[in-house]
Amino acid sequence: MASAHRSFLVLTALLTALASSAATAEDRTFHVGLDGTFAPHAMPTMSGGVEGFNVDLANEIGKRLGAKMEITATQFSGLIPGLQAGTFDFLAAPTTITPERAENLLFTEGYLDTDFQLVVKADGPQIDDLSELKGKTIAVNKGSAYDSWARGLEEKIGWKVESYGTNSDAIQAVLTGRAAANVAGNTVSAWAVKKNPALKLSYLHKTGLVWGMPFRKDSVDLRNEVERAIECMKIDGTMKAMSEKWFGVTPEEGSTAITPIKGYGQPGFPGYVEDDHTPACK
Template sequence: MRHSNPSLAMLAAAGISLLLVTRLAMAQTDKPITVGLDGTFAPHAMPKVGGKPGEVEGFNVDLATEVAKRLKRPINIVAQEFSGLIPALNAGRFDWLAAPTTVTPERAKNLLFTEGYLNTYYQLVLKKSAPDIAGLDALKGKKITVNKGSAYDKWADTNKDRYGFEVLAFPTQTDAVQAVMAGRADANLGGNTVVAWAAKQNPTLKLGARIDEGLMWAAPFRKDDVAGRNLVENAIECMKLDGTIARLHEKWFGIKPEPGSAAVTVFKGYGVPGTDGYDPTEHKPQCG
């Protein structure tokens, strides 16, 4: 008697499902993908030097463009304030968000995420002439700026009473950093790659404390778009396997991704393990 192998059966079923989704995508090759991002979130997305008004460049711009290329679809990238991106996604204006979006338990209840493509840490940036802020206890009595609607805004609002600081929310990350440079606030709280870029571009700034909460950036979809999520995740996994994301990491951040980090690791299943919407079904990336 022959015994079936449940694991092989699961992989076969996952492969068939992905094949069907891929064929559906191929049938839509003339339909542009429309994605949204925050065009002030350098070096992930920022105004293109010498470009047309509204034209952006950066790590996430390259990432989204490459995903569309692998899906054989044209892409329309729309830049707007971060606080309006998720509502616009849920209203159907975007197919998914190219903005680096931190996967939090709260967001995972309302959105469907791909697996993470970058690890992200919260970090402070402040004026070089100011006293160092090496730890969270040093935040007492400080004014901290954040990008409105971001995960950093949420963290700051949750922890302001605990550490005794005031939160100033701004519509863009650029405004939040400029408030620090102008002396209207003591520090900006943002993603580590973003504040490192700000400090690199502005010699009057320096980096402060970094907060590691084990978070990742991933691409969010509407809850009902499982097929779209899985298709884009497959492209992201192939970009990890062939080194594309690692090359983009070096191009925009100036360093290679750490071994075992989200930029080079293909995770089991679909989505971010341990969060709502995660599908543990094993699958093999289909890379053309």
């Protein structure tokens, strides 16, 4: 009788521990920030939420970590201060890894290349070299990195740069024939082409830059955990499928979207740790 009672108590203790462990896993929540106006990475839905590549990316990471993702959409300018203040555990907004940022933040390895790409009319000639645009007009979003880049090449190439209040207006200039091409980020350009069959992607300018997920400097373990999830998404084809879904583009062989990087963080930047871990993909 006493033995049976002890067995009952042991079983009860085990069940309680398992229940507590399950509850802890279910209660694990990360507060994630992103810019909800940067299509196709994050954009408003009709129901008042947000959707896009980076929303899917954050939710898939949460699924793989067994955690709930509390996603908050706000202006990009407030994201890094919010992260540093502890409002967010990490950011899911596309954030270019730069030496300056990496001095103050901890980044995962890159998950997408951030390049410049031209958009032209679908029935127009393919641009293989920028010199082919001599004497032509290039439409850009005013004040953007693409505006600065295009104007920096104005004298060398001999094109004319026209700036517009939004990239949508710059795209419209191409559609109406007021500009020969629009230049923007490769994913934004891909999204514009995906939505409009009258457009096509053209010349790609490689910058060598990538987007990574930023964390506070003291979040090493969480950064590493999220990075392992990202690596598995590259390995098992999830990142490829998401690129095709949101950008209409299959990542090229060797591109950041499908190529895991050795170590933790982005090589060549502060915060990178070289090791030989192997992602335990399920």
